[in-house]
Amino acid sequence: MSQLPPDAEPPLANALQNQLAVFQALIEYSSDVIIISDENGIERYVSPSVTRVLGYQPEELLGCSQYLRHHPDDRDRVRDIFFGLVRSRSTTPISFTWRFLHKDGSWRWIEATASNQLDNPLVRGIILNFRDVSERKALEARIERDAIRFRAIMEAIQDQIQIFDPTGKLLFANKIPDFLGHPENLNQKQELLWWIHADDRQRVVEEFTRLVSGEVPEVLTQYRIDNPSGPARYVETFASNQIENEAIGGVLANVRDITERKEFEEALRLAKEKAEADALEIERSSLEIRLKNRELKKLNEEKNELLQIVSHDLKNPLYNLQHEARALIDDPTDTAERAQRVLQCADKMLGLINNFLSIHAIESGRLFLHPEPVDLQTQLNRLLQTYSEPLKQKRVTVQADWPAGPVRVLADTGATVQVLDNLLSNAIKYSPPGGTVFITLDASGETAQIRVQDEGEGVPLNEVERLFRKFTRLSTKPTAGESSNGLGLAIAKKLVQLQQGDIWYEHHPATDRARPGATFVVELPLYNSDLA
Incomplete structure (x- = not known):
């Protein structure tokens, strides 16, 4: 391979350094964040721009999964997308959005493009390029709400809302009387406002002309509409000149059929009230x-x-x-x-x-809980003692990991013990002989999390949504023929929710370990002595 002459090397080195400096500046000051994760979702690289976008220093996100920083409603979806990309080995980038917990405690909408570069020897990871699109999401939601509101208003309004151009051509109508047919029919004839009764048309045309010319800003008028299949209909129209209004660009007319009001106003009011009452009663x-x-x-x-x-x-x-x-x-x-x-x-x-x-x-609402400080380590130790014999019989060991000091939650002692007892009992039931049950306890922010994990078969993904329902029987069975009535997890979820907490199941892909296992997480509010 030929070498550059000595006098050419410094310019080349300088050029490379300049390019590197430009690249680093782009990465640091970019509005986008670049993250590289390994196939298990552990962050290996986080660009400095994450501080501006999400408030974290890169070091806070490195070496760990961001699962718990995802919004609970988005976690499973994002996890499935990520691991689906890992398994596919496809290099085609995919885009998706989710909500991420900003360091200030707010949820931010993130739009990301993910590229599978696991097989690229220069990367060996999943490259995630994302940006904060919260403002865009809020704007889109507002626009969608406004559009839905407009459609609902137009459908709910009993009056006819119509817009005409200065020549009398119909531009918009939310509804048209059946005897006039399709809105386009009104533009088929050259005569201005041809559908108005001949005895009223000249007067209404003059009013329309004065309105379009700007001689008057608005008009309130009544007239008859020819009805080929029956008597003429009386209508009342309020019209205003909105030609210069960019949102309308024409004459805005509110048209109301007042035939029955003119002839039987009081009778119509009573009949309408009765009809509405009957309809409401029928609906009820x-x-x-x-x-x-x-x-x-x-x-x-x-x-x-x-x-x-x-x-x-x-x-x-x-x-x-x-x-x-x-x-x-x-x-x-x-x-x-x-x-x-x-x-x-x-x-x-x-x-x-x-x-x-x-x-x-x-x-039935007859369960009354009494929140008090509950020491989780103490309750877990007592439960483990009660299960010493079943653990011994199945040769199952327990590996516990929790802080040295007490972790107290504000909860009902009996209800909390019942929840933990159910999770520990299930972990033992579904653990293979000689397996290990992992119990971890973590306190951060305003909550404590208890995680119970076994080495059993785990729960199939297509059965996860039924986990916390009553009388649920899953395909996964206890490993030693233990009984299961399908009520334990349903009771646990209701008890946790009554205590302002949460409980969920974490699925582990089979590639993580020889057995996927089952992990249940209980989150309860920490006891704050300052507020007691």
Whole structure:
């Protein structure tokens, strides 16, 4: 490879340095942010412009996922888009928008273009170029609201709203009487305002001419419209000169049919009131019927689910109780082990009944919570002690990670313990023998998050939306035949929401570990002693 003469190297080096300086300046002062993430969503590079756009220093975003900084309503969608791009290995850029948490606590709309450069040896990552489009989003939303409002107003207005050019040509109409046909029909004849009754037309044409010429700014007039299929109709029109108004550009006319008002004004008022009342009553009755049918359908579905659970989850333990009782009668000496099995059956039945009572109390509004400072470490340690035997039997270990000091939340102790007990019980049920359950506790801002993660099969994505519904039975089963009645997570979600918290499921792609596992996160408000 040939080399440049010595006297040519400094200019080349200077040129490269100048180009590098220009590139760095563009990156630093650009209104766009450039981020490079690895295939797991961990940020490897964040351009300095992120400080102007989102308020963070690049170091605050490096080496971590931004999942929790995404708006809860956008998290799963953005995650699916990102990992879909990772899996596709397509280099075709894709664009999408979501809401990102600004450092000042506000949500900002972000418009991003993502390019998969994982196979590019110079990048080996996902390049994300984004900018703050909050103002544009707000403007678009406002324009859309205005357009919807305009259409709704035009559809709701009983009057006819019409716009004519100075020659009398119809430019716009929200509605036209049926006997006049399509709006375009009004422009087919050369005669000005030809549809007006002959006895009134000359007067109205003169009023229109005076209005267009600017002699008068507005006109209020009444006239008849020819009706080929029946008697002439009386209308009242208020028109104003809006020719110089760029938004209208013509004569704006508000046309109202006053035929019935002229002939039977009082009778029409009474009939209209009665018709409106009847329509309202019919609509109300129809709505009540639809609501009752929906409620009955829901109750019938819940009844069927309840019968199925009773026939299975209560009948089997009762059969076992009968079996153990007969065995004790036949052999009274073998009591300890059989008594233990009797106790296990009774515990299953009692747990199921307690779940029924809990969900009923919550839905009927008869559950009253008493918020108080709750030490999460203490409650988690107590729960782990109660599960020492099941953990030992399945050879499942627990790896806990939480702060040394206490983390207190403002919550109801019993409800919080019930939620944590459900998550820990599920993690043990769905963990493979010899697996590990991970429990982490983190406090930041005004909330505390408890994350419980197992190494089981996880929940299929097409079943995630049903996780927190009553009587949900998933395809994933407990690994040691443990029972599950499909009420635990439904109760947990309702209890968390009653305490101004949140609970959700995090899906892990199968590439993350040998098993995808299941992770549930509970978020509760921190206890603030200064406000107590």
